[in-house]
Amino acid sequence: MTIPAEHIEALRALADPKSIVPEDAAGTHLEEWRGRWPGESPLILAPSATEELSRLMAEAYRRGVPMVPQGGHTGLVGGGSAKGEVIISTKRMRQVRDVSAEGFTMTLEAGITLQEAQELARKDDRLFPLSIGAEGTANIGGVLSTNAGGVHVLRYGNARDLVLGIEAVLPDGRIWKGLNQLRKNNTGYDLKHLFIGGEGTIGIITAAVLKTYPRPKEHVTAMLALPSPEHAVKLLSLAQARSGGQLGSFEVMNDGMLELVLHQFPDLPRPLETKSGTYVLMEFSSGQEGTLRETAEGILETAFEEELVIDGTVASSEAQAEALWTIRHNASEAMKKDPSPCVKADVSVPIAAIPEFLAKADAKVLEMEPGARIISFGHMGDGNIHYDILGPAEGPHDKWKARMAEFEHKVHDIVVELGGSISAEHGIGQLKRDELVTRKDPVEMDLMRTIKRSLDPKGLMNPGKLLNP
Amino acid sequence: MTIPAEHIEALRALADPKSIVPEDAAGTHLEEWRGRWPGESPLILAPSATEELSRLMAEAYRRGVPMVPQGGHTGLVGGGSAKGEVIISTKRMRQVRDVSAEGFTMTLEAGITLQEAQELARKDDRLFPLSIGAEGTANIGGVLSTNAGGVHVLRYGNARDLVLGIEAVLPDGRIWKGLNQLRKNNTGYDLKHLFIGGEGTIGIITAAVLKTYPRPKEHVTAMLALPSPEHAVKLLSLAQARSGGQLGSFEVMNDGMLELVLHQFPDLPRPLETKSGTYVLMEFSSGQEGTLRETAEGILETAFEEELVIDGTVASSEAQAEALWTIRHNASEAMKKDPSPCVKADVSVPIAAIPEFLAKADAKVLEMEPGARIISFGHMGDGNIHYDILGPAEGPHDKWKARMAEFEHKVHDIVVELGGSISAEHGIGQLKRDELVTRKDPVEMDLMRTIKRSLDPKGLMNPGKLLNP
Numbered sequence: 001m002t003i004p005a006e007h008i009e010a011l012r013a014l015a016d017p018k019s020i021v022p023e024d025a026a027g028t029h030l031e032e033w034r035g036r037w038p039g040e041s042p043l044i045l046a047p048s049a050t051e052e053l054s055r056l057m058a059e060a061y062r063r064g065v066p067m068v069p070q071g072g073h074t075g076l077v078g079g080g081s082a083k084g085e086v087i088i089s090t091k092r093m094r095q096v097r098d099v100s101a102e103g104f105t106m107t108l109e110a111g112i113t114l115q116e117a118q119e120l121a122r123k124d125d126r127l128f129p130l131s132i133g134a135e136g137t138a139n140i141g142g143v144l145s146t147n148a149g150g151v152h153v154l155r156y157g158n159a160r161d162l163v164l165g166i167e168a169v170l171p172d173g174r175i176w177k178g179l180n181q182l183r184k185n186n187t188g189y190d191l192k193h194l195f196i197g198g199e200g201t202i203g204i205i206t207a208a209v210l211k212t213y214p215r216p217k218e219h220v221t222a223m224l225a226l227p228s229p230e231h232a233v234k235l236l237s238l239a240q241a242r243s244g245g246q247l248g249s250f251e252v253m254n255d256g257m258l259e260l261v262l263h264q265f266p267d268l269p270r271p272l273e274t275k276s277g278t279y280v281l282m283e284f285s286s287g288q289e290g291t292l293r294e295t296a297e298g299i300l301e302t303a304f305e306e307e308l309v310i311d312g313t314v315a316s317s318e319a320q321a322e323a324l325w326t327i328r329h330n331a332s333e334a335m336k337k338d339p340s341p342c343v344k345a346d347v348s349v350p351i352a353a354i355p356e357f358l359a360k361a362d363a364k365v366l367e368m369e370p371g372a373r374i375i376s377f378g379h380m381g382d383g384n385i386h387y388d389i390l391g392p393a394e395g396p397h398d399k400w401k402a403r404m405a406e407f408e409h410k411v412h413d414i415v416v417e418l419g420g421s422i423s424a425e426h427g428i429g430q431l432k433r434d435e436l437v438t439r440k441d442p443v444e445m446d447l448m449r450t451i452k453r454s455l456d457p458k459g460l461m462n463p464g465k466l467l468n469p
Numbered sequence: 470m471t472i473p474a475e476h477i478e479a480l481r482a483l484a485d486p487k488s489i490v491p492e493d494a495a496g497t498h499l500e501e502w503r504g505r506w507p508g509e510s511p512l513i514l515a516p517s518a519t520e521e522l523s524r525l526m527a528e529a530y531r532r533g534v535p536m537v538p539q540g541g542h543t544g545l546v547g548g549g550s551a552k553g554e555v556i557i558s559t560k561r562m563r564q565v566r567d568v569s570a571e572g573f574t575m576t577l578e579a580g581i582t583l584q585e586a587q588e589l590a591r592k593d594d595r596l597f598p599l600s601i602g603a604e605g606t607a608n609i610g611g612v613l614s615t616n617a618g619g620v621h622v623l624r625y626g627n628a629r630d631l632v633l634g635i636e637a638v639l640p641d642g643r644i645w646k647g648l649n650q651l652r653k654n655n656t657g658y659d660l661k662h663l664f665i666g667g668e669g670t671i672g673i674i675t676a677a678v679l680k681t682y683p684r685p686k687e688h689v690t691a692m693l694a695l696p697s698p699e700h701a702v703k704l705l706s707l708a709q710a711r712s713g714g715q716l717g718s719f720e721v722m723n724d725g726m727l728e729l730v731l732h733q734f735p736d737l738p739r740p741l742e743t744k745s746g747t748y749v750l751m752e753f754s755s756g757q758e759g760t761l762r763e764t765a766e767g768i769l770e771t772a773f774e775e776e777l778v779i780d781g782t783v784a785s786s787e788a789q790a791e792a793l794w795t796i797r798h799n800a801s802e803a804m805k806k807d808p809s810p811c812v813k814a815d816v817s818v819p820i821a822a823i824p825e826f827l828a829k830a831d832a833k834v835l836e837m838e839p840g841a842r843i844i845s846f847g848h849m850g851d852g853n854i855h856y857d858i859l860g861p862a863e864g865p866h867d868k869w870k871a872r873m874a875e876f877e878h879k880v881h882d883i884v885v886e887l888g889g890s891i892s893a894e895h896g897i898g899q900l901k902r903d904e905l906v907t908r909k910d911p912v913e914m915d916l917m918r919t920i921k922r923s924l925d926p927k928g929l930m931n932p933g934k935l936l937n938p
Contacts, residue, residue, distance in 0.1 A: 244756025287713025
């Protein structure tokens with residue numbers, strides 16, 4: 001794609017000089033962090049305020065200039081990579097517009113990082129519960145546009161569930177002032193849900209009213225060994241019913257993952273003596289002090305009695321809890337350290353179907369490639385499994401590389417058969433755009449195209465992402 | 470509006486005879502329950518399955534026949550009343566498609582009543598938390614299309630927050646099979662949020678996957694007298710921070726409401742000796758047994774020490790808790806029994822602004838009409854106040870009647886000034902359609918019209934509701 005030079009010059013002239021990202025700072029805007037989608041752009045704009053962003057978009061729209069919105073550019077599906085479009089970054093929009101501890105809200109501009117948002121909430125003894133690996137770089141505009149998930153969805157929901165209102169700039173530059181702070185506002189279509197998770201295809205989120213929560217006063221973290229994923233489903237149900245909504249995380253991992261992490265990070269102590277096929281990392285949290293540990297231990301006692309669990313450890317300090325979480329957090333890094341390239345499926349199925357999914361997928365993969373190493377882990381409480389496949393330990397991996405797409409496809413077939421989703425939390429972007437058409441209800445695909453056409457009739461916003469052009 | 474007879478005959482011929490509501494059963498479909506919007510319709514269709522509904526809508530669409538969707542017809546804003554259109558009722562669509570206790574979901578068709586849905590959940594020791602006055606008649610299709618609120622929003626959210634997926638029939642009869650059971654499914658625009666709260670203007674919801682929750686094992690209910698609404702805001706914040714998410718309801722009422730209810734229902738005992746201007750009815754609930762009462766009493770102790778509360782009673786039995794709730798539940802009935810007609814504003818403001826709203830609205834109303842009786846009550850935890858005004862106790866009320874719209878308008882002015890909403894939970898329908906245009910951000914109004922036009926290009930679905938034709 002080549003945009004005529006006159007258009008680029010006109011946008012350059014309209015922008016505040018500080019809003020033009022110089023060539024030597026273009027790196028992170030063009031390079032995708034895993035090097036998968038090299039970017040290209042004739043102009044990178046980073047306006048510092050909504051009004052300027054609005055003016056620039058209005059001019060680009062008038063001239064028919066395609067735009068790629070960018071947040072922290074930490075996405076995993078190529079949603080923020082440019083192929084010759086003008087990049088519009090919200091990184092310089094960093095105003096804290098309002099914080100209300102009593103109202104349990106924060107109104108933040110798009111360029112504030114997720115970690116900064118968490119810290120802002122903490123100052124008032126509040127919690128902003130969205131938490132993902134990339135939180136130091138990912139920013140509010142990006143995590144909302146991609147409806148990020150993470151480790152606290154079970155209790156607090158996805159990014160979408162943490163938003164009361166948004167301000168967004170439409171493709172033609174008009175500003176929608178939708179910074180609703182209200183818990184209840186029943187006045188028509190709830191339009192924010194089109195922009196949240198819309199991957200920048202119908203406009204750019206410039207600010208949002210986020211919900212905060214009472215900060216938990218106490219945590220109890222446990223790592224458990226279970227006979228099978230079926231037992232994990234039963235344990236999840238028991239823990240939810242008995243904890244009164246105080247179950248915050250319920251992460252499952254297979255032995256493939258635990259052993260790989262312990263192998264790649266030899267300094268990490270093995271958390272449990274017993275080896276089994278299925279491990280669960282669970283965390284309870286409570287706003288009351290004093291009773292949580294008793295509740296958690298009661299649940300685990302029942303779980304042992306009912307033989308849902310065969311071994312387990314409950315962290316007795318913050319440091320021990322941290323050590324247990326480190327195993328989970330090092331999963332991606334451990335896979336990166338392995339020389340074999342990795343098939344990464346980010347899928348969800350109904351919670352009760354997880355055991356069936358794992359059994360069928362494992363059998364299929366090992367039938368296709370007996371030497372494949374299956375690393376499955378994820379947010380079981382949300383039905384979300386990261387199902388990753390490493391090729392045989394011994395290289396060369398050329399043959400394995402050539403078959404990776406086939407493996408992903410087979411795994412997705414099983415997911416769809418069980419009523420699941422081929423993208424639980426990472427989104428569609430470029431990576432899954434073409435596959436989406438073959439997996440989603442055709443009426444829903446058509447509705448999505450209708451919405452896109454009606455809100456971005458010239459097709460200028462993040463072209464080629466989420467939907468076919 | 471008159472629909473040519475040939476169209477009506479064609480639809481009649483296409484329908485299963487059992488799906489045509491006979492004239493002698495048309496009553497509840499045509500009469501609005503408060504008698505405010507008398508209905509008129511040449512044909513009332515109540516198909517029993519999605520496929521039939523789809524065929525009928527496709528034929529109506531082809532012929533350009535306008536349609537009014539109807540659920541239990543218990544709405545408060547005239548959203549389900551017909552003015553000559555064909556009525557399409559979902560009351561006969563009553564299949565329970567799936568219930569999963571382990572997955573915490575129920576997949577129900579639109580015609581199941583809200584109360585039936587609650588009971589279904591209870592059978593499995595689950596909770597479906599949506600609860601409104603009309604729950605015995607209101608049905609799932611209706612409460613989703615209007616995004617109903619109720620008394621448990623503080624903890625569980627509005628109807629919108631309790632839905633994982635929907636099945637809907639589009640204006641042209643196509644069926645969108647969106648019965649997603651997944652907690653996480655990040656594959657494009659979340660279209661269900663257009664239909665939920667869309668008031669039947671872009672299609673008809675025929676089934677939904679609803680979330681259920683662990684059933685609370687214990688409740689603690691208290692009625693408190695407070696010096697002022699400011700104290701109530703502080704008490705709410707204290708209770709939220711200290712209860713660890715176990716605050717289920719936080720209802721506020723003024724002395725006008727308490728005295729009116731006690732006057733109209735003389736058998737009800739006065740709950741507290743102390744008279745004050747502000748009362749709070751709060752309920753904690755927990756899935757754990759044994760610790761809740763201690764927590765609640767600790768919070769109330771602090772509240773007394775900090776002089777947030779001047780008198781209070783904690784229910785010591787289910788029956789006592791019920792008696793306290795009866796006062797709240799009898800509010801609407803008490804107003805109906807009063808001979809003076811009532812201005813009813815259903816508004817929300819940010820929680821911290823509630824005291825300012827009440828002070829300004831009360832002052833304005835009493836300045837305009839010193840004899841007016843102000844009955845304010847509502848879901849303070851959601852920022853939602855039902856601000857009702859009865860005329861002077863002594864009639865005749867002709868002069869009062871003539872000024873009712875003016876009073877509502879002045880109250881709404883104050884709401885909007887404080888960043889609030891003129892419809893917190895009842896919706897727009899016919900009642901607030903014209904006012905909405907003057908109150909909502911014009912860009913948002915335009916976005917809503919764009920969505921409506923793109924999904925219902927012939928303008929056949931529930932014409933004149935929510936948006937101007």
